[in-house]
Amino acid sequence: MTISQEIANLTEDSGQDLPEENVQIGSIQGTVVGLRYYTGTVNRGEMVSLVREPQNPYDRNAVMVANVYGRQVGHIKKELAAPMAYIMDNNLARVEGVVPYGETNKFSMPVNLTFWSKEENRDAVHNQMRRHGFKLGTEFKGYSTKTSLGRDLLGLSSKMSAIPLTAEELKNAFDKLFDDLMEDKTREMEPAEAVCTALLPHQKQALSWMTSRENSNDLPPFWEEKSGLYFNVLTNFAVKERPEKVLGGILADDMGLGKTLTTIALIVSNFHNGKPLPLEQKTFHLIIIINVENTCCLIKKIKIKIVETMIIKKKKKRSQTFKTVVKVTLQCKKILIFINLMFVSFLKHFIKKKNSNTHCSRSYFISIQDQFEQHIRADVTLKVYLYYGAERKRSVKLLSEQDVVLTTYNVLSSDFGNKANSPLHKVNWLRVVLDEGHVVRNPNALQSKAVLELQSERRWILSGTPIQNSLKDLYMLMSFLKLKPFDVKEWWSRIIQRPVTMGDRVGLKNLQVLVKGITLRRTKNSKVAGRMLVQLPERRVFVQHVTLSEEEREEYEQVRKEGRKIIGSYFEEGTIMTNYADVLAILVRLRQYILCFNHYSSSSSINDPGTPNELREHLINKITLVLNSGSDEECAICLDSLRQPVITYCAHVYCRPCICEVIRSEKQARCPLCRAQIKTRELVEYPGEEMQAGAATxxxxxxxxxxxxxxxxxxxxxxxxxxxxxxxxxxxxxxxxxxxxxxxxxxxxxxxxxxxxxxxxxxxxxxxxxxxxxxxxxxxxxxxxxxxxxxxxxxxxxxxxxxxxxxxxxxxxxxxxxxxxxxxxxxxxxxxxxxxxxxxxxxxxxxxxxxxxxxxxxxxxxxxxxxxxxxxxxxxxxx
DNA sequence: CATCAGGCGTGGT
DNA sequence: AGTCGCCTGATCG
Incomplete structure (x- = not known):
């Protein structure tokens, strides 16, 4: 986690499900009324969600009851709804409902309400309920909390009967979460002929598994067929219609096992009905000629390749001009791949290039692009489009005609955020693949929302580390895969996240079943039929301590003392966080000093600037330092890598779009990090690296x-x-x-x-x-x-x-x-x-x-x- | 007359 | 295993 992310966490409104809030402070039985006006049904033992309806014309205290599928079931009886509304509106507690029984009654049904909150709110909640004549108890009487299936739905009995997992055990369980026996995942499959690279055995297995996940008719995890009905064993939800299939999953292989290659093989090998992607000549019905002067070099490169094959096939001569032949298929084959923009240095590169009005997109795609070229036979025409850069063609039609569209999370989210007409969201993709998918782990971030909104038949996440920080990361993945009902936060929290973090073994088991069903993970040490998956040579790390020469030590100590004095004074003033950029600058300077000493002019970025020009220069110095500090800075607003970084007068760095949004939405805009007043025209942009070109020789x-x-x-x-x-x-x-x-x-x-x-x-x-x-x-x-x-x-x-x-x-x-x-x-x-x-x-x-x-x-x-x-x-x- | 078991009709916010 | 208020009729001191 980076520094600015941590700061953002401090300033951010505390989330709804921090561990402190996970205390059960009481429960009561209530009544759901008005069933006959709604279509939503509930089975015995099924969870329901309670939603406030402040706009209800009859009662502003109304609390709506909905089942797991989001269908309204009824309302909470108004007498009980009154105190509940107060509690819910003031965030005194979260209320969850489980219906213990109720199929028989046409008009009303009981509901067991459980209040979850922070310990400190206990009294307030109890008092509020008491004022309205309700007494919160600790347990429901008269019936078991277990359902007919013997699963624990309330998490109550397990808390008392089973021994909760210790933190140690929990961590262990987490580590082992993805360690799968791979019983049925060892079948191999040959890729389509268009793939010219020979796949390793484990890659063939992955291909086979991915193909079967895409073509399978299996019910999603936790769904069972029971006498003509489809039944979710976790939520007790039953439906007549077959639940939507979840086509896709998580390929969580370790780095270097060839996730990308496997995915490319999948793309060309598994089109509709298990047949390979039609790439041969006969599927192309139309030949047009377009001018590609405006398309970026790599596209050109690919298309030139096509020209060459055309020349061979058609035995025509065509001069090497900017004209090129493109084939258009009448069938729709759409695949979208994202590439993670992970590196700040790339970003700098991009901005610099953008200003000089050249094509920059290539750098991000080069590796993926290369892989396509490398692994796909040259005589096969796979239409790949880089949806990137200012010149990207925002045509839904064009995108629909591609075999593969490559883009980045940033392009996707800026399209999604800026205009309602994001072309990527208008295409019905066959398959969406999130490369390095763990980067979209914050469900509040715009890019995550943009990713979730994509329409697709099949969805894949490629990630070596699907869980980076906590279980919450997995929620985002479930949400993306549209694995019902876990794509809704409430159900994810209630059924998986909270039970697991509270150490409930049943919850952990469920999590394991869930993950196992949709994930393939092999590490470099995994074994296939007793043989190592990949035998990598050893890797040894040595630390070599270097002693500074006397002269160097002297200079270093001097700089260190200076910095210490400044930082020390910030500590005394308690202004460390407001002067964060300065602190970082000092640290970077120190580290650089060790490396190359007096090659850095000591142009002070610390003294008070005078004229506006000096201030500007001073800020440019700072932003340069921050971006070059190697601390992997991220924007505290979007929590993402900095996009068009700008620095405020108070010396904090954000993405330009992010901070502009903040300024626009507030009258008296203040810096989210230090609350200093900020204005759009005072933002200073990062000029790129030109100015650094110092002669070091x-x-x-x-x-x-x-x-x-x-x-x-x-x-x-x-x-x-x-x-x-x-x-x-x-x-x-x-x-x-x-x-x-x-x-x-x-x-x-x-x-x-x-x-x-x-x-x-x-x-x-x-x-x-x-x-x-x-x-x-x-x-x-x-x-x-x-x-x-x-x-x-x-x-x-x-x-x-x-x-x-x-x-x-x-x-x-x-x-x-x-x-x-x-x-x-x-x-x-x-x-x-x-x-x-x-x-x-x-x-x-x-x-x-x-x-x-x-x-x-x-x-x-x-x-x-x-x-x-x-x-x-x-x-x-x-x- | 007081009390209680059992039947019955009722039913949204 | 099930609401809940109200009515009724049985039962009791």
Whole structure:
């Protein structure tokens, strides 16, 4: 979790189902009346939801009763509705209902109401009920809370009879949630002929499983057929009509097992009725010629490919002009894939490019795009459209005609949010695939809503880590898959989330059944028929401590003292959070100092600015620092990666659309983070990285202890085995500039990959590096966040981590780029840490964080987070 | 006359 | 296993 996200959590209205609110403070039996006016039915033991109806013309206290399917059943009797309305409107408690019996009566039925709230509201709720002559009890008498099926629907009896799970057990259960025996998931299936890459056995299994999930006629989890009726065993809901099928699921394989390839195979292999996607010539009825001058390069590239095949087939000559031949199929084949925009450096790249009015979309799609090209036979025409960038064609027709449409979560949500005419939401897709689907985990975020609104027959989530923080993440996934009734928050909470977090074994069992039914997960260590799924070479991590030279130490201490003084004064004033950008700036400066010392001009971003121009520059400095700090900053409003980042006069960074929305909706707009007044015209944009182009070469170059340490390692390696290739990873591109100097000096052949590079050079860099023939580079300077998912750097077997990352996961991901399928050597990771410095403190905090996550899984106390953040800064600066 | 079991009709917010 | 208020008739001191 990033810093701004944590801050956002502090400012955000506390959610409705924090653990504190999960105390049962009383229950009472009430009556549902007016049944004959509504069609909704309830079976014995079935859950109902209670919805306030303040607009009811007869009684503003009205409380509506609805069944799990959302059909109205009736109302709560008005005498009881009166106190309930007060309690519900003032959020004193949440009320849940279960109907113990009731099919027989035509006019009314009983309902067992349970009040859930914070302990401190107990008295208020009890008093309110008492004032109206109702006494809340603790238990219902006269009947069992168990249904005929013996399942515990109220969660009451289990609380008393069964031993709740301990936190330890719960965590364990969570870890094992996805460990599936895969009994019926070992069947293999050959992909369609259009796939030219040979699938590994586990990929064939995944393909088979995915295909069967899409074509299956099985009932969704927890539905059973019983004497002509369809019966949900969890909610006790029974219907005549067959419940909607859930076609799709979660492919949760570990990174590097080929989720994307499997999905591509699925796309071309399983069209309607289990037949492959019709790609051959005969399905195309129409040939048109269009001008593609305006479409971006990659499209062009693909289409040129098509031209080539056409030339072969039609034996026609066509000059290499901008005209190209496109085939249009009369059948609709629509697939949508999302790519996660994970990396801030990419984002910077995008903004920079956007301003210079060039095509930028390619960088995001390059890996997926490549995979399509790589795995699909060249003589097959798969129509792929990148729905991205300012020039994207917002034509529903065009999109409908594609085989595959690629887009990003950001494009989707901005289309969805800005205008009602989002073309992506107008197409009835055959299949929607969320790549890296765990990024849409916050159901309140616009992008999540946009994703949920997509119409599709089949839905897939690809994610190596389907649960990132807590069970709540899963809710979003269920919601996307439209797995009734868990796509509605109330039912998800009542049936799964709350029972599980309260340690109910039945709830956990249900969760397991649920997950098992829709998820396929294999890890690198999974076994198939006793054999390892994928045998990866070993991976060893070494930490190499670096001692600063006396001179360096002196300079470092000086900078540290300065920063400590400033941050210390913020602490005293209690203004740490308001001066957050400054604090971050100081920390970054310190970390950079360790790497390359006086190569950074000490242009102060801390002194009070005077003229507006100075202020502007000052803010630009700050936003640059924040975005380059490597702390993976996210917008505190949308909780997403920053999109068009801007900085306010009070030095907080948001997405431009987000903060503009805030300013527009409030009269006296205030900064969500510090409550300072803000105006739209005072927002300062991030100018991109141009200004950073400092000359790090030449006379003013000077080595540092860290660079020396790296160089001695590299030299030793080369001596031992000149074919060994290494990745040198840093978060600071300018540090990479510095490293280039000694690399050249010692005659290393190297290449570089960072966010500032144009896509062409980027692809070339990877290609050169992966090529092992002599003369090609043996070292790649890699920016921690460059590359994105799916970049393959298996040529490297050594990784040098030059500076510790805030987020240990980012480091892991980086290493995974070479430690993956196709790696033949053991991977050695060397992390350089400077002794007695912020770096060491960072590592300590990293460790602490990890422990904390492991100990208290998913349970966070919001107030402690702010404290923890302050403590972190304190620990970093040794104050 | 008081009390109670049982039958009956009633029925939205 | 079931509402709930009201009426009735049986039963009791």
């Amino acid at each position: 030449g006379e003013n170059w000077r080595s540092s202890s860290k660079v020396d340490a790296l160089m001695s390692n590299l030299l030793k390696l080369r001596q031992e085995d000149p074919t060994v290739k290494s990745l040198v990873v840093s978060q600071f591109t300018r540090f990479m500039d510095l490293i280039e100097v000694p690399l050249r000096e010692y005659g290393f052949s190297f290449t570089r990959l960072d966010g500032t590079m144009a896509q062409k050079t980027r692809a070339k860099a990877i290609q050169d590096f992966q090529d092992s023939s002599p003369g090609n580079p043996t070292i790649m300077l890699l920016s921690l966040k460059a590359g994105g998912v799916g970049i393959n750097l298996t040529a490297a077997s050594h990784v040098f981590m030059m500076d510790p990352a805030w987020n240990p996961a980012a480091e892991d991901q980086c290493v995974d780029r070479c430690h993956r399928l196709g790696q033949s050597r053991d991977v050695v990771i060397t992390k350089f840490i400077v002794k007695d410095s912020v770096e060491e403190n960072m590592v300590k905090i990293q460790k602490k964080k990890q422990e904390l996550v492991e100990k208290a899984f998913g349970v966070k106390k919001p107030m402690d987070l702010k404290q923890a953040r302050m403590e972190e800064i304190r620990a970093l600066m040794e104050i």
